[in-house]
Amino acid sequence: MIIQIKVPSPGESITEVEVSTWLVKNGDYVHKGQTIAEIDSDKATLEISSEENGIITLMVKKGERVQVGDVLCIIESSKEDKKKHIVQEKKDNLEKDYPTNKNIKIPSPASKKILKEKKICLESVQGTGKHGRITKKDCIFHLEKNETSIISNTNRPPITTMYNRSKTKTPLSSLRRKLSERLVYVKNQTASLTTFNEVDMLEIFFIRKKYKDLFKKKHGVNLGFMSFFTMSCVRALKLYPDVNAMISGKEKINFEYYDISIAISGPKGLMVPVIRNAEYLSFREIEQKIYKLSTRVHNGKISIDEMTGGTFTITNGGVFGSMLSTPIINPPQSAILGMHKIMERPVVVNESIEIRPIMYLSLSYDHRIIDGRESVGFLVSVKESIENPIKFLMGGSEETISKKLEL
Known part of the structure; x- marks a missing residue:
């Protein structure tokens, strides 16, 4: 069964709103009554809740303006909660790649991603988790330690690397x-x-x-x-x-x-x-x-x-x-x-x-x-x-x- 979640009317004379925040991702399993999004009108912010249990499909992007009555998302209420299966599958894959041996360092899912992206040798990171498990915090500490060591052993870096000169652009809310x-x-x-x-x-x-x-x-x-x-x-x-x-x-x-x-x-x-x-x-x-x-x-x-x-x-x-x-x-x-x-x-x-x-x-x-x-x-x-x-x-x-x- 497919349930359509439509944009409610925030009040009289308001015909258009903006999707300010999605609190779930496309394909997530949501529960009835769970807050899934926030919408901004010219005067206030409203929360949108799920009407049924099921798999959600987002129809509108964050920041997009929509009319009252438009479909925000759909929920397939016949779908089962696949989260448990996904979690178990990740756990099985982790144990397959890193057997539960106390002599082998096992990284957490978050740290595993950092190790792969930064090409860090598993043996070079000191794990502080249970049974020496490597956590995300351990990886960040390892990177900061190495960065400090490099800077201290080199001449003064160019000004562009000393200061953070980045900028961000954020659209104004409704x-x-x-x-x-x-x-x-x-x-x-x-x-x-x-x-x-x-x-x-x-x-x-x-x-x-x-x-x-x-x-x-x-x-x-x-x-x-x-x-x-x-x-x-x-x-x-x-x-x-x-x-x-x-x-x-x-x-x-x-x-x-x-x-x-x-x-x-x-x-x-x-x-x-x-x-x-x-x-x-x-x-x-x-x-x-x-x-x-x-x-x-x-x-x-x-x-x-x-x-x-x-x-x-x-x-x-x-x-x-x-x-x-x-x-x-x-x-x-x-x-x-x-x-x-x-x-x-x-x-x-x-x-x-x-x-x-x-x-x-x-x-x-x-x-x-x-x-x-x-x-x-x-x-x-x-x-x-x-x-x-x-x-x-x-x-x-x-x-x-x-x-x-x-x-």
């Missing part, structure tokens, strides 16, 4: 190409400006130090900075609604809900999953959602629906050590907040100099609908909330902190 298009579009189609401010993180440090262990024990996630900044942004967006807006043709659309996109770096590139209706969420709920979305991004499991929408974006370049940056707007949104590395700096507090943990903030915005007053006011509001979180985010008193943190 995700990376789409991201490039979006970034160029933003640069060319928006009147993007950036405004800056700095924020004293001392009060946030005190709260986290006092409650982080209890918070982690009760809720299973860390009390991070992102929940404070998400809540601060929601408050600022309510005060400056044009920052929570977008342009559609000749119209401006103001959103009366607050879907906050969080930029997360994953193995496939930068992903921007969305925390929906953040205005109704608690510190615990925000931290749990960020943890869940971050895990799915790093595991390559994030879905298109989880990245669709969003009215405002937060990105944290500080986790990579960035001191200051001008983040690019995430279209069709009109603004993005950039967080940066926290550094201890001397600041004037009540006419005296103190060392405080300071973070620089940046807000990139589309000047077509957001004026300087709104952009500066937005950042000042975020700064105000972060520097006095008890008053603006936690109900106004020490007694309400535990309640807000659900402790």
Whole structure:
């Protein structure tokens, strides 16, 4: 029986995908439910699983673009698993060529290939495996040892042999190409400006130090900075609604809900999953959602629906050590907040100099609908909330902190 594995639809409006990785080889025996390939769309990566046991025949090459509904591969489910026979046949051939005698060095299959390609005498290699068996590691060590010996006994080699000057070409993934298009579009189609401010993180440090262990024990996630900044942004967006807006043709659309996109770096590139209706969420709920979305991004499991929408974006370049940056707007949104590395700096507090943990903030915005007053006011509001979180985010008193943190 022959089973056809077709390209699934990653989401609405997506008609073409790219085969980014084959996890099996042509002719392999695959099992039902086994992940056999990964495909990239413009927005996300999807895994393809085998629908039956059998021998697989690949119909599409890695890197090839295909349409939704095209046949990726076929599986002959009537075929038996020939792997056991192949392994036994290789074992029999090995024993035939190198009898199991302790006085004879027997190379592993991987080392046997190296010995043949490099024309290395079997007797010249010291085996470290069981019963003196020669391993791949032994062969590599033998080659490196001989190469070192040759270089040490000769004059300085030409510069071309001293340095590795090779280069590789790798085609851009579908995700990376789409991201490039979006970034160029933003640069060319928006009147993007950036405004800056700095924020004293001392009060946030005190709260986290006092409650982080209890918070982690009760809720299973860390009390991070992102929940404070998400809540601060929601408050600022309510005060400056044009920052929570977008342009559609000749119209401006103001959103009366607050879907906050969080930029997360994953193995496939930068992903921007969305925390929906953040205005109704608690510190615990925000931290749990960020943890869940971050895990799915790093595991390559994030879905298109989880990245669709969003009215405002937060990105944290500080986790990579960035001191200051001008983040690019995430279209069709009109603004993005950039967080940066926290550094201890001397600041004037009540006419005296103190060392405080300071973070620089940046807000990139589309000047077509957001004026300087709104952009500066937005950042000042975020700064105000972060520097006095008890008053603006936690109900106004020490007694309400535990309640807000659900402790």
